[in-house]
Amino acid sequence: MTWEVGSYLNIGVILGLVIFIAAMLIWVERRLLGLWQERLGPNRVGWFGLLQVAADMIKIFTKEDWIPPFADRMSFVLAPAIIMVVILTSFAVIPFAPGVGVVDSNIGILFVLAMASLGAYSVMLGGLSSDNKYALLGALRAAAQMVSYEVFMGISLLGVVALSGSFNLREIVIAQSDGWYIFPQFIGFVIFLIAGIAESHRLPFDIPEAEQEICSGYHTEYSGMKFGMFFVGEYLGLVLIASLLTVLFFGGWLGPAFLPPIFWFAIKAFGFIAFFILLRAAIPRPRYDQLMTYGWLFLLPLSLLNLLVTGAIILVTQ
Amino acid sequence: MMILFYIAATVAVVSTVGVIVQSNIVHALIYLILSLLAVAVVFFSLGAPFVAVLEAIVYAGAIMVLFLFVIMMLNMGQHTLDQEKTWMAAKDWALPAGLAAILLAQLLYVLREYRVDIVPNEVGVLEVSALLFGPYVLAVELASILLLAGLVSAYHLAKK
Numbered sequence: 001m002t003w004e005v006g007s008y009l010n011i012g013v014i015l016g017l018v019i020f021i022a023a024m025l026i027w028v029e030r031r032l033l034g035l036w037q038e039r040l041g042p043n044r045v046g047w048f049g050l051l052q053v054a055a056d057m058i059k060i061f062t063k064e065d066w067i068p069p070f071a072d073r074m075s076f077v078l079a080p081a082i083i084m085v086v087i088l089t090s091f092a093v094i095p096f097a098p099g100v101g102v103v104d105s106n107i108g109i110l111f112v113l114a115m116a117s118l119g120a121y122s123v124m125l126g127g128l129s130s131d132n133k134y135a136l137l138g139a140l141r142a143a144a145q146m147v148s149y150e151v152f153m154g155i156s157l158l159g160v161v162a163l164s165g166s167f168n169l170r171e172i173v174i175a176q177s178d179g180w181y182i183f184p185q186f187i188g189f190v191i192f193l194i195a196g197i198a199e200s201h202r203l204p205f206d207i208p209e210a211e212q213e214i215c216s217g218y219h220t221e222y223s224g225m226k227f228g229m230f231f232v233g234e235y236l237g238l239v240l241i242a243s244l245l246t247v248l249f250f251g252g253w254l255g256p257a258f259l260p261p262i263f264w265f266a267i268k269a270f271g272f273i274a275f276f277i278l279l280r281a282a283i284p285r286p287r288y289d290q291l292m293t294y295g296w297l298f299l300l301p302l303s304l305l306n307l308l309v310t311g312a313i314i315l316v317t318q
Numbered sequence: 319m320m321i322l323f324y325i326a327a328t329v330a331v332v333s334t335v336g337v338i339v340q341s342n343i344v345h346a347l348i349y350l351i352l353s354l355l356a357v358a359v360v361f362f363s364l365g366a367p368f369v370a371v372l373e374a375i376v377y378a379g380a381i382m383v384l385f386l387f388v389i390m391m392l393n394m395g396q397h398t399l400d401q402e403k404t405w406m407a408a409k410d411w412a413l414p415a416g417l418a419a420i421l422l423a424q425l426l427y428v429l430r431e432y433r434v435d436i437v438p439n440e441v442g443v444l445e446v447s448a449l450l451f452g453p454y455v456l457a458v459e460l461a462s463i464l465l466l467a468g469l470v471s472a473y474h475l476a477k478k
Contacts (some may be wrong), residue, residue, distance in 0.1 A: 021354070072342070072344060073347075074345060074348075075345070075348065083339070089369070105367075106442060106443065107367045107368060107370075107371045107443070108366065110368070110371040110372075110375065111371060113371075113375055113379075114371050114374035114375045114378075114379055115376055116379075117374075117378075117379025117380060117383070118374070118378060118379055120379070120383050121351070121382075121383070124383065124386050124387075124390070125344070125348075125386075127390075128344060128386070128389070128390055134372055136390060139390060140387070140390055140391075141391070143383060143386065143387045144387070145381075147380065147383050147384070147387075150379070150380075167443055
């Protein structure tokens, strides 16, 4: 099937598949964690526990959707919607394969960064409107963490932009036909990986929701499908970061010809997702101030240096 | 593109009015973010995608987050909300609003004759950067010195 970029079929299938994959990741994550921790994980519902997600969804949809009387209704309801909207909109500029994608924008990377920075409101408004001390603590942590790591995320990408000469993600993939950017931009890759995990506040950087210290942070007061949207939104963020890493540093859909391009993309992205889940199983959570110090005193100078050296090398070789 | 411009401009005006009339500070802030995003769409429809995205990243994404951060620290309670409500009495704003409406009517009357057809002429990232590092390089450097001064003084105050 050949798809035209931006056709309604294309948009609909991408939207549906992305949400479906994000929901299935709940099961994938629990099974993989089980594998690495020498236990089984959910394997009762359906074939290998595959219907676990369906069972969870039925449960979450039929739960009471409660808005605390002391909460600020407007922001409380708006917060979970924001995270879903901004992350799903970010997928618009991701080129999945030749001819598969929603839009080829000349400002692709910047668009993703803009959406990522708007994503911070979801967590902040959720925590602030709950009127709960743990939620507020979580929101404060989230605000500082997301604003800080956004900076390094943006700067670490500039090396890739300088090498390919474009903000368009599809052109960046095509520019990698001669060699993936993981090799010339290894430092940029590592910084983007760390900043990406911090942006999607996954373990080990899930400081805004740290269960052991602050209950579950910003979504303490949420229940039912509103909580479900935060939950699925986190997995959507995971898929987005994995897709971005694939596109920016691992040549997107490029690969040997015996598999169709979309499969190469899926394999690479799934590799990153599995790596993120392994990180969760392997690394403990740092303290809040450690995260901040590490970011501003180590990652920021390193990413600036990386940009400087990349620029110098490009100037000399041209 | 013209329809896009007018819709976004209407959203920007309405949400800016929302910022002013809201007594709940968090709601006012949400309206302000919406207004900035609407302005970003206005820029986009006028053929400046780079400026549009920067507007979203810098204003809506970074500066407003800091505003919200400060509001969280201040912990505005019910009493500030009540105070704001008493400040928004109709007898205080009715006369200035009426006078401003007269001026707006006059402005619209004058602009009725004046027609400019906006021809969206897309200015890309490369053109903007070439200008920034070409004729306007002095302004860029001056702005960076200003930012540096702010950074150093913030560091000094925080150390005290």
